[in-house]
Amino acid sequence: MPSLFDPIQLGAIQSPNRILMAPLTRGRADKQAVPTDIMVDYYTQRASAGLIISEATGISREGLGWPFAPGLWTDAQVEAWKPVPASVHAAGGRIIAQLWHMGRQVHSSVIGGQPVSSSATATAGEAHTYEGKQAFETARPxxxxxxxxxxxxxxLATKNALAAGFDGVQVHSANGYLLDQFLRDNANFRDDRYGGSVENRIRLMREVVERVASVAGADRTSIRLSPNGESQGVNDSNxxxxxxxAAKALDEIGIAFLELREPGPEGTFGRTDVPKLSPAIRQVFNGPLVLNSDYTTVDAAQAAIDRGVADAVSFGRPFIANPDLPARLRSGAPLAESEMRTWYSRGPEGYIDFPALETAAA
Incomplete structure (x- = not known):
């Protein structure tokens, strides 16, 4: 069996190890969703990841409701992104852009109009806005x-990502966002060709991936799914x-890799008793399969690879406080901890001020 530290081919991208950096929303862009200079340092510090999957990045104002998250629909956003991949590449890394439409998980005060979704539904709870938390609104289909x-x-977002220098893209189809709202039956009540049967509910996901792949190439296109358990109010009865x-359709397209966010009963976020579906998905998806959610140790990640269910593992929160995470995992060094209060704050604290292992030791 391969080691977590062995290289892997992810479509057109040669990854030097199997430790991927999962997408992590950090809220350091400006109000126009334009990346800021501080983001160059943040991603460059983490260039030793086998592959960086960028924070979720809006494909349009309609789809981006998270305060200070970045976008990829304007020229200004593209120009501001360009130094990020360039710097990551100069440091020996690889980086792809995750493309995001939040669907109903937004507020009109941020996007300037009524949220959209598969059906006229609303998420319970409150949305993050520039004016603080506000109750989610009912979306229109x-x-x-x-x-x-x-x-x-x-x-367009895919074209812009490539123009900005990213090595490829990932379609965000997980965590209760727009494409997940079409996939799962507690949010999709449509009676047209995008609702009802499984074939219909996976249609939009497939069409999006096909369209993205027509621009980037299938070998530079990936997707994230969250197949087991409720996520931000979105769930499925079967x-x-x-x-x-869905995985079989993605296999037919020939995408570079499929990432699955699979929380378990002991998960820090989104814990669930719903069995993980990666073993069943593995039977129909022949490309590289990347697993994610609450991996914090070499042993746990290596065990997934040894079982043959995963080809690589994407680490999320450990990358926040450990910019050189692959080196720390290889050496067995203790991992630093981040503080939730700085995950989405605006400045360098908790963002680019975590030292690499050698610096910390000194």
């Missing part, structure tokens, strides 16, 4: 004649046939 426009939004069908 996307109409059939809006779907081509949505696909073009994904295509997830296995749904996500096995």
């Amino acid at each position: 996307l109409t059939l004649d809006e779907i081509p426009r949505l696909l073009e939004d994904y295509a 997830p296995q046939p749904l996500f096995v069908a």
Whole structure:
């Protein structure tokens, strides 16, 4: 069996190890979703990851409701992103952009209009806004004649990601966001070709990935799914046939890799008793399979690879306080801890002020 520290081919991208950096929302862009200079340092510090998957990045104002998150739909955003991949590449790293449409998980005060979703539903709880937390609003269903426009939004964001220098893209289809709202039956009540049957509910996901792959190439296209358990109010009554069908469709497209966020009963965030579906998905998806959620040790990650269910593991929160995480995992050094209060704050504290192992030791 390969080691966590062995190289792996992820489509067109040669990764020197199997320790990927998972997408992590950090809120350091400006109000126009334009990346800021501090983000160059942040990503460059983490260039030793086998592959960096960027923080979730909006494909449009309609789809981006998280305060101070970055986008990829304007020229100004593209120009501001360019130093990030350039610096990561100069440091020997690889980085792809995660493309994000939040669907109903936004507030009109941020996006300037009513949220959209698969159906007229609302998430329980409150949305993050520039004016503090506000109750989620009922979304309106996307109409059939809006779907081509949505696909073009994904295509433009993909084109812009490549123009900014990213090595590829990942479609965010997990965690209760727009594509997940179409996939799962407690949020999708449509009676057209995008609702009802499993085949219909995976249709938009497949069309988005096909459109993105037509721009970036399938070998530079990946996707993230969250197949087991509730996520931000989105769930499914029978997830296995749904996500096995989704994985089979993705395999037919020939994407670079599939990432699965799979929390368990002991998870820090999104814990669930719903069995993990990666073994079933492994039977129909023949490309590299990347597992994510609450991996913090070499032993746990290596065990997933040894079982043959994973080809690589993406680490999330450990990368916040450990910019040189692969070196720390290889050496067995203790991991530093981050503080939640700085995860989404605006400045360098808790963002670029964590020292690498050698500096910390000195």
